[in-house]
Amino acid sequence: MGTELSIWELVSEASLLVQLVMLTLLVLSVTTWIFIFERRRVLSGAYKRFANFEERFWSGMDLSQLYRQINANPDTDNGGEQIFRAGFKEFSRLRQQQVTDADAIMAACQRAMRVSVSKEMEKLDQHLSFLATVGSTSPYIGLFGTVWGIMNSFRGLASVPQVTLSTVAPGISEALIATAMGLFAAIPAVIAYNRYSARSDKLVANYETFAEEFSAILHRQAHLLVTQGKKREVPA
Incomplete structure (x- = not known):
């Protein structure tokens, strides 16, 4: 009965190219898991921060007071705050310049x-393209290592007078490890990409909804300012 080879022995006895393929897949797999945990932390934190900001925004607090509070202690990781700051800052600037065109203000x-939402979208989608790339290419990288390993195994069998299962199995086994590692790297990457991409899109949709609601509030204030300005221009 032949001695059973361990996974490590199969890897160590593989050809140099197959070992490089395995090392590449190992690095991709480790990096993938790092990004998975990092994206989970970022997206969970973004949802919580946005919920807290919305609670403050709809609490009835004066918008000027809220803007001063946010400017005093800004949170660059809070997408809602960044969108609010961008809109209210532009509104305040135009108000100080005494712009009387409500449509231009809006x-x-x-x-x-919109620029602020785009920046927040970039933050949320960071590293997702890497997960998508790993998910789509890792199986092919592993398959390349497997095909190369099997080719070398059959080339080596040409000099063997009698081919048995015990002589073929180790070479094929070490080649198939590359495919297994490719799937091990790809499956979590695909699952994580689909999940985090959906969560990112949902949060961006929430940002856009908030921006529309905030625009409606600013629209009313802009028309109020224009109306007040016209009243001041009427001679007594």
């Missing part, structure tokens, strides 16, 4: 908030 505020 266009500028909405543009500032």
Whole structure:
């Protein structure tokens, strides 16, 4: 009865190219898990921060007071705060310049908030492209290592007078490890990408909804400012 080879022995006896493929897949797998835990922390924190900000925003607090509080202690990881700051800052700037066109005021505020939403989207989608790349390419990298390993195994069998299962099995086994490692790297990456991409899209949709609701509030204030300005222009 032949001696059973361990996984480590199969890896150590593989050809140099197959070992490089395995090392590449190992690095990709470790990096994938690092990004999975990092994205989980970032997205969970983003949801909690946005919920806390919305609670403050809809509590009835004066918007100018809320803006001063946020400016005094800004949280760059809070997407809601960043969108609010961008919109209200533009609104305050145009108000100080005594712009009397409500549509121009709203266009500028909405543009500032759209830019802020885009920046927050970039933060949420960070590293997701890496997960997608690993999920789509790792099986092929592993398959390449397997095909190469099997080719070398059959080339080595050409010099063996009698081929048995015990002579073929070790070479094929060490080659198939590359495919297994490719799947081990790809499956978590695909699952994580689908999950975190959906959560990111949902949060961005919440940001956009908040921006629209905030735009409606600013729209009313802009028309109020324009109306007050016209009243001041009427001679007594």
